[in-house]
Amino acid sequence: MLPGGYSEFFSSLRAFLPPSRLLHDELSRLAYGTDASFYRLIPNLVVKVVSEEEIIRVLAESCRLRLPVTFRAAGTSLSGQSLSDSVLIVLAGAWKRYRINEDASRITLQPGVVGAHANVYLAPYRKKIGPDPASINSAMIGGYRRKQRQRHVLRHGAEQLQDDCLDEDHLR
Amino acid sequence: MRIIFGDGSVLDTGDPESRERFAGTHGKLLGRIAEIAGRTKSNGTLASRIRDKYRMKNTTGYSLNALVDFDDPVEIIEHLMIGSEGTLGFIAEVTYNTVPDLPCKATALILFHDIEAACGAVPALKSCSVDAAELMDRASLRSVEGKEGMPEYLSGLGESVAALLVEARASDPSGLAARVEEIRRALDRFPKVRPLEFTGIPAEYEKLWNIRKGLFPSVGAVRRTGTTVIIEDVAFPLPRLAEASLDLRNLFVRHGYGDAILFGHALEGNLHFVFKQDFNVPSEVGRYGDFIDELTAMVVRKYDGSLKAEHGTGRNMAPFVELEWGAEAYALMKEIKSVFDPENLLNPGVVINDDPGAHLRNLKPLPAAHEIIDKCIECGFCEVQCPSKDLTLTPRQRIVVYREMSRLTASGESSGRLAALGGAYRYEGVETCATDGLCSTACPVGIDTGKMIKHIRWRETGRLPHAVARAFAGNMSAVTAAVSAMLSVVGVSHALLGTSLMRRAALALRGISGNRIPLWNEYMPRGAGRIPPSRGIGGMPSGKVVYFPSCINRAMGASRDYDEEVGLAHKTVALLEKAGYEVLFPENLRDLCCGMAFDSKGFREEGAMKADELNRALREVSNDGELPVYVDMSPCLYRMKETLDRRLRLYEPIEFMLAFFPERLKFRKLPETVAIHTTCSSAKMGLSSRFRDLAEMCAERVVVPDGVGCCGWAGDRGFTFPELNASALAGLRSGIPGECSGGYSTSRTCEIGLSLHSGLSYKSIVYLVDRCTTPGVTA
CATH class of the missing domain: 3.40.462.40 (FAD-linked oxidase, cap domain/gating helix)
Known part of the structure; x- marks a missing residue:
């Protein structure tokens, strides 16, 4: 039922992923074929990954079989960047670890952390992350890095940091 | 920054060892990046064009400034990754410098x-x-x-x-x-x-x-x-x-x-x-195309502006990256893409797209499907709130699939596909929706997808179940008594058999019944005794309150994990009396129920009938709203606020206690750590932070476990589809510190699941407030 190389891809992923995280039924493919943009692409296979190790193994296989892949965290992107008509790799459940350094000048985040949650972690230190998009309660850090690039503004414009800009120094 | 590339290799830019390893395995890639950067820097026109472009907010194309700002190829890669939308690699971890949150x-x-x-x-x-x-x-x-x-x-x-x-x-x-x-x-x-x-x-x-x-x-x-x-x-x-x-x-x-x-x-x-x-x-797609053509031309040619300042290039602006940046810079972007992803396997079509009409293809249909959800634009803000998100579908996905089923039904095309979707939707969409409505709190236009699911359930309920539901609705006293008696028998068995034997027996029974018998767990309540009449307190009562114990709390008593054998209704009466109230009950209490149990299963008429009865009884006993009405389950209270007469002054436990207890009781902080769980209904009423305030009056340390929203118990779905509850609360146990003495909430059924999945005994906040208060006044 899976077209072309996807069948082989599926079999090799089955070696280390449970079937509940390899979705290719009609309903799941449709359900994951949408993001916040006005585009739709229906993936052949949805792969839910819970660890970096799994991503590495999935990519090794997709690379070997020359199958295109797209990553998705919250799927709140507006320009159609988290859709695929091939393999959609979804960050499932996990990916929410974070650590804050001693003086809270830095926070290290996994891509599944929701923006507003990062600010909850930082609140006791009276700090926050730089970006403040309208989608902060739902969008995850994985998409932030795609959206927020305005830190570059500063470097050249010598302009003051504003609202949802990322300061040159906000990201290391 | 920790990056995974398309070939599965890893680079952690903050880790010298990883950088060294990467240099060993990917020396050629680093060399090419260094070469591209060197070439760009020495091209004066191009380099100053890049600097100029970033004087303004810009997320169109790749972050070319990385090439002119940095010399170290690893640093260049790190900065190229930002805004690359998954087309160059995957960022597994990122470190932000924080900014002060000025109060x-x-x-x-x-x-x-x-x-x-x-x-x-x-x-x-x-x-x-x-x-x-x-x-x-x-x-x-x-x-x-x-x-x-x-x-x-x-x-x-x-x-x-x-x-x-x-x-x-x-x-x-x-x-x-x-x-x-x-x-x-x-x-x-x-x-x-x-x-x-x-x-x-x-x-x-x-x-x-x-x-x-x-x-x-x-x-x-x-x-x-x-x-x-x-x-x-x-x-x-x-x-x-x-x-x-x-x-x-x-x-x-x-x-x-x-x-x-x-x-x-x-x-x-x-x-x-x-x-x-x-x-x-x-023709409308054409109008949009013409508009975008003229918009992009104006922004670029007249103003030399950015076509995407924040939202990213995606598919939408990919055909216009070259227009904005010019041929030379665009060629550089394509070269960068080919260095990291020579076979175009990482998110192809995004950022770099050779199709000049890519922004007009693969457009998503939004067919009319159901008036409750027709306004949805599928933004996905609802998803983080949903208890079934890791089990089956999210609210957005429920809508997406329902829309497609509606479209297929209307057009009559592909009945096979419709049957496949419909078959799977029963469980994925309908059965595993908790209908808690938290999705509406995150939705920009307030859509409650649970309401649509309830509507589907209502439409699907057949004749026979209606007859059964009506019989239940008309005999609430018999139902609560029966449930109570049954739970008592089960409770005695639990005491005799012990937890592990009981769990095995229950699993077997549930299997035999084809999953129709609710799954037992050790936190199941025992039957509740009869509601005590208000005994009256020693002195003169200084006020009257109407207490409506929900049918759940009239049937379900304490469970084995409680440290005392007192059911919630008894405990509540005792607490209200301690606060100096004379407690009144509505007439025919044994037959009353808010009707939610019927409504959420699709038995809308039966639900409305019960609400109507309750309305009459409460209006009478409260003198048409003169006396406050205290309700001991947040979900019931929430429904009552939606369905009953506006004149009634209905109070949820948290609201009531914060409003009236400080002047009637003396709170003393217990030297304990407690966990609290705000029910969906309380959250929808904006009581999350107030629940915390109340708990902090009672205990020295209050914990709200991270990332736990709706518990997914959903009235009784926790009995019939326990996997929903398990999935929603998968992160609960790890969020509770070991020194926690107890968990508190305002819904008896939610508390069963919370106890089960945390190992901590959850009960009503009433028990905590009762323990930490004495008659008097809180300063």
Whole structure:
């Protein structure tokens, strides 16, 4: 039922992923074929990954079989960047670890952390992350890095940091 | 930054060992990046073009500034990754430098005579310490005027008025006052429609910010079914912002988008505009295409601006990256893509796309499906709230699939596909929805997908079950008594058999019944005894309260994990009496129920019948709302607030205790750590932080486990589909510190699942409040 190389891809992923995280039924493919943009692409296979190790193994296989892949965290992107008509790799459940350094000048985040949650972690230190998009309660850090690039503004414009800009120094 | 590349290799830019390893395995890649950067830096025209482009907010194409800002190839890669939208690799971890969260804030809505005047004041503002300046045109203001909570003067404004919503922040009040004064002076010479007025009162400035937050939903909520809402995101050089905003308005009108609203982050010259769009007819797609062609040409040719300032290139602007950047810079971007992803396997079609019409392909249909969800634009804000998100579907996905099923039904095409979707939807969409409605709290237009699911259940309930439901509804006293008696038998068995034997027996029974017998667990309540009549207290009661114990709490008593053998109804009466109340009960209490148990399963008529009965009984006993009515389950209370007579003064436990207990009881903080769980109903009533306030009056340390929303128990779904509860609470146990003495909530059924999945005994907050209070007054 899976077209072309996807069948082989599926079999090799089955070696280390449970079937509940390899979705290719009609309903799941449709359900994951949408993001916040006005585009739709229906993936052949949805792969839910819970660890970096799994991503590495999935990519090794997709690379070997020359199958295109797209990553998705919250799927709140507006320009159609988290859709695929091939393999959609979804960050499932996990990916929410974070650590804050001693003086809270830095926070290290996994891509599944929701923006507003990062600010909850930082609140006791009276700090926050730089970006403040309208989608902060739902969008995850994985998409932030795609959206927020305005830190570059500063470097050249010598302009003051504003609202949802990322300061040159906000990201290391 | 930790990056995984398309071949599965890993680079952690913060880890010297990883950098070294990567240099060993990917020396060639690093060499090519260094070569590209060197070539770019030595090309004076190109290098200064890149620097110029980033004077403005820009997310179109790749971050070419990485090539001119850095020499170390690893640093270049790190900065190229930002904004690459998964087309160069995957970022597994990122470290941000934090910024101070300044606690003192003041906001002003500054009204100018027209948008030129508003834009004209921005450079002056920019010279001040100002944290935000949001521009809103007249169409924007009009879209929210007259709505609840909006300032009244909006409705009376002139035709061309435009606004700047300005915010200043500081670490202390005197710093804030200085900033406000600085802004006031800077804007002094600009004519304004109303005098400049800052407010530092949270309720007031939130009201002003709600204008800004309401803009996008306001368009989403009024559009015709089948159309979508598009938000664009362009940036102009600040000195030309006024001119550009007028050009945009003319462009809208010329292409028939006259009702578009225009707003944005003025300090960055970043304008958003929102308009309605139909993609169902080719002529409309063509109109959008023409509009975008002219928009991109204007932004680039006339202003040398950015086509995507914040939202990312995606598929939408990929065909215009070359237009914005020029052939040489675009060739550089394609070269970068080919270095990291030579076979175009990482998110192909995004950022780099050779198809000049890519932005008009793969358009998503939004067919009419159900009036409750037709306004959904599938933004996905609801998803994080949903208890079934890791088990089956999210609210957005429920809508997506339902829409497709509706489209297939209407068009009559592919009945096989419709059958496949419909078959799977029963479990994935309908059965595993908790119908808790938390999704509506995150939705920009307030859609409660659970309501649609309830509607589907209602439509699907057949004749026979209706007869059964009606019989149940008409005999609540028999039902609660039977449940209570059954639970008592089960409770005795539990005591005799012990937990592990009991669990095995229950599993076997559930298997034999084809999953129709609810799954037992060790936190199942025992039967509740009869409700005690109010005994009256020693002294004279100093007030009266009507207590409506929900049918759940009339049937379900304490469970084995409780440290005392007192069911909630008894405990509540004792606490209310301790607070000096005479406790009254509605007539025929044994037959009363809010009706939710029926309604949520699709038995709408039976639910309405029960609500009606309860309404009559409560009106009578409370003298038509003269006496407050205390309800011991938040979900029931929530439904009662929606369905019963507005004159009734209905109180949820948290609300009631915070409102009346401090003057009637003395609170003493117990030296304990407690966990609390805010039910969906309490959350929807805005009680999350107030629940915390109450708990903090009772215990020294209060824990709210991270990332736990709706528990997914959903009335009784926790019995029939326990996997929903398990999935929703998968993260609960790890969020509870070992020293926790107990968990507290305001819904008996939720508490069963919370106990089961945390190993901590959860019970009503009433038990905690009772333990920490004595008659008297809290200072």
